[in-house]
Amino acid sequence: MEKTPPTDPVQEDGWSRRLFMAGSAVAASMPLIPLRNAAVSAQLRPTPSDQPEAIVLHINKKAYRLAIDTRTTLLDAIRDHAGLTGTKKGCDHGQCGACTVHIDGKRVLSCLMLAVMAEGHDVTTIEGLAGPDGNLHPVQQAFIDNDAFQCGYCTPGQIMSAVACIVEGHAMDDDEIREFMSGNLCRCAAYPNIVAAVKQAKAKAEKA
């Protein structure tokens, strides 16, 4: 199933192998429009409706015009509608952290947020971390350097959480890293290496 090519690749920067799953929803690149809450429509929206709800999500500094059922979580909108499958679905109930993304720079669980509630905010996913030249983010590099994963499924969430953990100033020592990374479970139990990776990235951030 995953090898089925999409029939209508509409993203300028390459198509997603799962775009076809979005059905009638269209993820289209368009010029970045500054959006504020006040500009977002407030009306009552019954769902499911005859016409899917039209929303605009700003993900990784790019605007995605999506047509969704209002019940769609931000996680499902990112994966199945915007076609950005780096963000993972683990428990889908806020217990594992695999779906961690940033909203306006703060880490949140995309499985516990409705996509309509993310309109007007800046969403950053794992795909948005690397620099424009393709260079890995220091936290991504630190995860590789420290072998901070085995199967890798929790890794995008771990990395998004770790980036925020360092920015928040909650990575002062091993105990604090463990406490403030506790919302990201790793069933392979790569925890010691994850702590090492966060420490390395924090040290590098301090030197920069």
Place this chain on the structure above:
Amino acid sequence: MKSFSFYRAQNSADAISAAASQRAGAQFIAGGTNMLDYMKLNVLQPDHLVDLNGLAKSEHGTIEVTDGGLRLGALVRMAEAQDHSLIKRDYPVIAESLMLAASQQIRNMASLGGNILQKTRCEYYRETSWPCNKRNPGSGCAAFDGVNREHAVLGGGSACIATYHGDFAQALIALDATVEIVGPGGRRIIPFSKLHRLPRDTPNIETTLEPGELVTFIGVPAGRHTRRSRYLKIRDRQSYQFALASVAVALDLDGDTVRDVRVALGGLATIPWRARDAEEILRGKILDEAAAHRAADLAFAGAESREHNAFKIPLGKATVVRALREAKEMKV
């Protein structure tokens, strides 16, 4: 998930009228961490969601600290309050109760108002195939004869023993917090201790809020006891876990003598729980191990256990003793 309508409220008056216009079945949503979880499980099935997040900047999203105490906007996120320097210094029990709850991701999302109104994590409430008087009034309680290791030993009744799992609420009830509410009938302020209802024979009615009423602010009065305060949380794993037993304690000491003391218990009761008898026996006394043990015994004088949760009574007592000891040893 059942379908719903979604409305972005522009201000609190708009939110209240939007909810009122839909009568039953309207539900406010802020962080959504508790509600969306339960909507996915079909435990909560609101017909209409009224999104409050647009009110955060304009109305209920700030923390005010004055000589008189704290005024916390209901839309302040848990992480903001937990990291506030004056709350950490002058009301550590509040900062700790927030920091030890959930994960940082959830604390970035969850609002203070939503936190105090959170639903129980009782597994029989969460799964719709079980009988549950809270979810489906009159259907019975599967926890009475089920796996009730995590259930309440205080405040239960013949219909429900689901634990109130919140942490922040214990700090609030200990510090005599108040809750500011607006609704179709206007504005009112109630003691935090009057917000939650004992389950009795209607565990489905969890609070004293009227339909369409909105929590807007939480007030915490200042006092000499707030600086020497802490939140001790005991659980199966060290982080990102609900309490088996927790204690919020605030102490005002004159040497070793207790001028004032507040004790609240989490993970042990059906609602936020103030142990007033324990406080009473400590006031005016020297706080030593023996006094702390007497207070702990009194705190659980009315406790009732079931097959799997009897361990919570000695665990809870030990947590009270340790919390009092640690508060006494705090350098303030």
